[in-house]
Amino acid sequence: MSVVAPAAGAALAPREREAAGGRGGLARRLVRSASFDVGCAILGFWVVCAVFGASFAPHPALAQSLLATNSPPSATHLFGTDQLGRDVLSRVIVGARSILVVAPLATVLGTAAGTALGLAMGYVGGVLDVVVSRVVEAVLALPMVIVALLFIVATGHSTATLVVVIGFVFAPLVARTVRAAVLGERELDYVAAARLRGEGAARIMFAEILPNVASPILVELTVRLGYAIFAVATLSFLGFGIQPPTPDWGADIAANYSVIPAGYWWETLFPALAIASLVVAVNLVSDGVEGVISS
Amino acid sequence: MAAYVSKRIGLALVSLLVLSAIVFFAGQVLPGDAGRAILGPLAAKSAVQHLDHQLGVDRPLVVQYWHWISGVLRGDFGRSYQYRSAVAPFVAAAALSSLKLAALAFVIVVPLSILGGVVAALNVGRPVDRIVSVLGFSGSTVPEFVSGIVVIEVFGLWLKVLPVTAASPPGASFVTQLDHLVLPALPLVLVLFGYIARMARAGTVEALESDYVRTATLKGLRRSAVVGRHALRNALLPTITVIATQTGYLVGGLVVVETLFNYQGIGLLTVRAATARDFPMLEAGVLVIGASYMVATLAADVLISLLNPRVRLAGAA
Secondary structure, X not given: OOOHHHHHHXXXXXXXXXXXXXXXXXXXXXXXXXXXXXXXXXXXXXXXXXXXXXXXXXXXXXXXXXXXXXXXXXXXXXXXXXXXXXEHHXXXXXXXXXXXXXXHHHHHHHHHHHHHXXXXXXXXXXXXXXXXXXXXXXXXXXXXXXXXXXXXXXHOOOHHHHHHXXXXXXXXXXXXXXXXXXXXXXXXXXXXXXXXXXXXXHHHHHHHHHHHOHHHHHHHHHHHHHHHHXXXXXXXXXXXXXXXXXXXXXXXXXXXXXXXXXXXXXXXXXHHHHHHHHHHHHHHHHHHHHHHHHO | OHHHHHHHHHHHHHHHHHHHHHHHHHHHHOOOXXXXXXXXOOOOHHHHHHHHHHHOOOOOHHHHHHHHHHHXXXXXXXXXXXXXXXXXXXXXXXXXXXXXHHHHHHHHHHHHHHHHHHHHHHXXXXXXXXXXXXXXXXXXXXXXXXXXXXXXXXXXXXXXXXOOOOOOOOOOOHHHHHHHHHHHHXXXXXXXXXXXXXXXXXXXXXXXXXHHHHHHHHOOOOHHHHHHHHHHHHHOHHHHHHHHHHHHHHHHHHHHHHHHHOOOOHHHHHXXXXXXXXXXXXXXXXXXXXXXXXXXXXXXXXXXXXXXXXXXXXXXX
């Protein structure tokens, strides 16, 4: 026991290092990051729209008015109406919901699966590592949207498939990051100490190594959220994501871009600006998180 | 050098094989009964079985994969479900159209983004640096169809300086064709600009802080000679890698841009095939897209090893 004791002390070292910097310190530095604050403000606005939007939107998002189709922005319809006479402003407000449900779910699923895979690749290594690395490279060779498209068509589309497919595409990418971080940890003393204490591989991976690779996983999570929003919006635009008549920015653009040449720009411009503001906000947040963690 | 290149080619071939297996699995195994998919839910069971046999989907998976992949290697991608004719000619024509669009986007974005990155690096912290980074950051994070909508409305609808359709009238001159392709190329340019400019900026900043640049400055060379002859040569090496890896994003962007502008390229072909559940066509589209990305990455690696002896020596060891 006396031999193990100092090693066990070393085992705590990485976590103590983090404790010295402090979780509170991390949060304080995040708040001081300007890009994090701006990103959070915009993101917060859209979250409010997603949760309470239906109650403060000026019109019901699905209400058609066939006598007022394609009407330009006016006092009654600040953002105009679409081809079915639906209020564009209301659809933009309520449309925040679908994407803000699907994208975070897919991100969490992909990050969780990728973390488990990456831990196994980095810690167990061997054949598993070689095989999965090859698959990762092949998946990386394809634009994310194409892979998702292929699998959504193959399995038939629904919101659940959308979440699973995007999560599935993200998993190998997250795994690669986690694997690299695990390779840096597994030779450290605290892992050897845990092994000497007789801990099993699963316990070492999830209870010992995982807390020490939390930072890159957190960064990966925020970065992936940006990509998930990008992917959900794009797939909806292509007709393989969120389906009409559910209010959704990507799907609304798909439904109305054919009338742009006729001069009806408001039906697509406002949902487009909404998507742009959301992805930029998420990327500002992940930029802030990455900056604070890496500094 | 030869050892490094052949090792890279070997790895690329393995990746291509894995890719083809993924495409085969997603396109031919996951969807289930192909005969039922073509004939619909009301067709007689015997008819479905007959068609399955004709299509060969009732044979063991390994046999099916071998049949499919050996066909692909001979340039035979099978027959399209929707057009009842060979897939290959459609893919070839579409790939050519996409190549035109992608080439135009590249010709615009490469000099523009390198210039942007270098100018930003020479003015670190000044407003022009901020403008380049904000522009690049938003451009590379916003989906192509979103920036596409904005450029259509600004340049096509309000300023009326560019045609809003990508396809030019048949027999149009080169300049007219180009004119029609500028607007679709813009969203692609926006997406790529950020990454390449960021890399060019980082490389230049690093080079400007190096000892050899200080030496060049101290021996009295003009600023332009220091930057042009000493700094940029080293600074732009990583940029080449980024440009090559961006081919993947470019092709992914093509899918969206071609749909938005109704341009008959490989992206629109893939999306149409997906909508019609035309799996042979879909597989061909995805395979061509994946393969072109791998070739670009390979070309970039070889190019870099030619330019930088350290890479090829490390790789061969």
